[in-house]
Amino acid sequence: RTKHYSVCSLFVILGILLFSCASIPSMQDLKQAEAFNKLGASYLSDGRLNQAYIEFQKANALNPDNKETLNYLGFISASFKKYDEAVSFYSRAISIDPDYAEALNNLGVTYAEMEEWDMAVTQFKAALSKPLYRTPAMAYSNMGYAYYKKGDYINAEKAMQDALIRNPVSPRALYILGLVYAETDREKEAIHELKKAIGILPDYTDAHWELALLYLKTGEKARALKHFRLVAEKDSNKERVRKASAHIKQLKY
Secondary structure, eight states: OHHHHHHHHHHHHHHHHHHHHHHSOOHHHHHHHHHHHHHHHHHHHTTOHHHHHHHHHHHHHHOTTOHHHHHHHHHHHHHTTOHHHHHHHHHHHHHHOTTOHHHHHHHHHHHHHTTOHHHHHHHHHHHHTOTTOSOHHHHHHHHHHHHHHHTOHHHHHHHHHHHHHHOTTOHHHHHHHHHHHHHTTOHHHHHHHHHHHHHHSTTOHHHHHHHHHHHHHTTOHHHHHHHHHHHHHHOSOHHHHHHHHHHHHHHHO
16 A cells, blocks of 8 residues: 555656656747747837737747746737736746846736726836846836826925936826826926926927916917817827817917
């Protein structure tokens, strides 16, 4: 009976070893996975999300522990508004490399898109805690926006200032700082920041829209009209185009 257990144990051990060996990608698998990754990245840069997703899934099947592949899959899933799937991919990437700041930031962005603002802030802080993170200005901007949406304008302003120290010509950071100033009744400062954002990115319709509203609020109708017109001509947001057109009609008479 003792021998029987020993033999069974031996088979169990052999089974575990065989399973472990089978789960380790071969050099050929790794090379093929890298080829799929490169093709997926090429498709992604061309905006061909479906094709990119397929290639990254192929890469993941061959090498499931590649953090970059998982990060790409998370990004595409979030683009398709499959947020739970995106969270899963990003979390897997972070479990492989806890210092993977890009995935932490992207996970925060996904939580922000889900309007889970506290969860988003936690991830942005985690990304910023990594000393080798290459684009901290992005995480500071994202965190500032999350604080803004929470109504925490003090921390929002601080985060945006931190973002602008690292990248003074970020249109998005200037825009968000403008939003914070507008919400705290600092119209002149808000206008100043939004104008700077447009100076860097002339067709930034979000900034034009906010500027138009601020000029309307301060009684500068001619300036408001100018920015409403640009929104009506160039914005991809149909509802905002409709509102801008309505304002234009009112201001003309």
